[in-house]
Amino acid sequence: MAGVMQSPIRIEEDEAENIGRIRQLKQQRGESLLILAHHYQRLGVHACGDITGDSYALCKAAANAHKARDIVFCGVRFMVTSAATLCRDDQVVYHPDRNAGCPMADMANLPQVTTSWLDLGEVVDTKSVIPVVYMNSDLDLKSFCGERGGIVCTSSNARKVFDWSFARGHKIFFFPDEHLGRNTANAYGIPRDQIVLWDPKLRFGGLTHQQIANARVILWKGYCHVHTRFDLEMLAKARAEHPGLKVVVHPECQEQVVASADFVGSTGFIQDYVLNRMKPGDKVAIGTEVNMIHRLAVQNPDKLVIPLVRSLCPNMFKISTGDLRDCLENLDTWEPVKADPREKHFAKVALDNMLACAG
Ligand code: SF4
Numbered sequence: 001m002a003g004v005m006q007s008p009i010r011i012e013e014d015e016a017e018n019i020g021r022i023r024q025l026k027q028q029r030g031e032s033l034l035i036l037a038h039h040y041q042r043l044g045v046h047a048c049g050d051i052t053g054d055s056y057a058l059c060k061a062a063a064n065a066h067k068a069r070d071i072v073f074c075g076v077r078f079m080v081t082s083a084a085t086l087c088r089d090d091q092v093v094y095h096p097d098r099n100a101g102c103p104m105a106d107m108a109n110l111p112q113v114t115t116s117w118l119d120l121g122e123v124v125d126t127k128s129v130i131p132v133v134y135m136n137s138d139l140d141l142k143s144f145c146g147e148r149g150g151i152v153c154t155s156s157n158a159r160k161v162f163d164w165s166f167a168r169g170h171k172i173f174f175f176p177d178e179h180l181g182r183n184t185a186n187a188y189g190i191p192r193d194q195i196v197l198w199d200p201k202l203r204f205g206g207l208t209h210q211q212i213a214n215a216r217v218i219l220w221k222g223y224c225h226v227h228t229r230f231d232l233e234m235l236a237k238a239r240a241e242h243p244g245l246k247v248v249v250h251p252e253c254q255e256q257v258v259a260s261a262d263f264v265g266s267t268g269f270i271q272d273y274v275l276n277r278m279k280p281g282d283k284v285a286i287g288t289e290v291n292m293i294h295r296l297a298v299q300n301p302d303k304l305v306i307p308l309v310r311s312l313c314p315n316m317f318k319i320s321t322g323d324l325r326d327c328l329e330n331l332d333t334w335e336p337v338k339a340d341p342r343e344k345h346f347a348k349v350a351l352d353n354m355l356a357c358a359g
Pocket of ligand 1: 076103225316
């Protein structure tokens with residue numbers, strides 16, 4: 001079993017029983033129940049998803065869930081509130097563990113973004129600035145963008161979102177992930193001196209007026225601790241230990257890691273790479289969340305699929321099959337996730353802009 005790595009995942013003793021019960025409950029509810037599961041979910045939870053994917057695919061699935069009345073979302077909070085924004089009023093969205101959040105999403109909040117926008121407005125005309133918010137953000141920030149002619153992006157459609165934004169403005173104000181923004185700007189061919197880092201703790205982001213005026217892409221100082229762990233030494237070690245091995249990383253990694261990798265892409269891309277581009281005997285080291293890599297390794301024993309280093313997202317790890325079972329067994333009394341009506345309207349505008357431009 002060349003591709004099987006030692007599991008970092010504690011499999012609950014009653015996992016099989018939980019999965020059996022979940023399938024039974026799904027059968028009982030038929031098409032009125034839809035379970036969405038992100039690629040970073042635990043193996044057992046992922047196996048229970050009616051639809052699995054990256055945050056863009058799941059966002060689209062929620063928007064297109066015509067038959068389902070109840071949508072159970074196994075992911076982190078920003079994904080669930082996005083689904084609650086995009087679904088119809090007669091649909092209900094549930095989160096098996098409301099404590100599953102995202103530290104990166106917490107690196108930008110509405111007061112900070114509003115203050116930064118006002119700072120920007122003292123230097124340039126913000127009508128020429130398009131606010132672009134990563135899906136990994138609270139709903140009020142998506143609303144902020146929608147109200148100002150902006151858009152949401154994910155790691156699978158950032159390039160198209162840059163096209164959309166530069167067709168409407170001269171600058172992009174991108175938050176909260178510096179690295180996805182920087183890697184996209186680099187791939188877009190924006191000169192380095194026109195990509196600047198905005199520190200929200202400092203007046204004018206710590207930039208000079210000249211730097212702001214000259215910038216095409218202004219990046220918020222935020223990051224994902226799961227993806228910024230990867231470094232060049234890890235790539236070199238994996239390549240030295242496994243001649244012929246390819247390296248595939250997620251665009252939330254630091255730019256030097258992305259530059260040195262063979263391929264970069266979203267979790268949807270990474271999954272497609274392993275399933276469809278690799279041949280038996282091929283080797284890959286992946287720079288993303290370890291649960292997903294573990295699953296791909298288990299599913300592809302004829303390929304070597306290893307992590308650059310084991311990097312776990314504790315929030316994605318929170319939902320177990322026990323939590324999902326508990327949610328489904330008590331769905332009628334489970335507290336639904338509702339989008340704040342004040343935020344929903346413009347957040348939907350920004351999400352719809354993304355769905356329209358990214359296809
Ligand atoms: S992997 Fe990173 S960006 Fe994704 S949910 Fe975890 S902390 Fe947030």
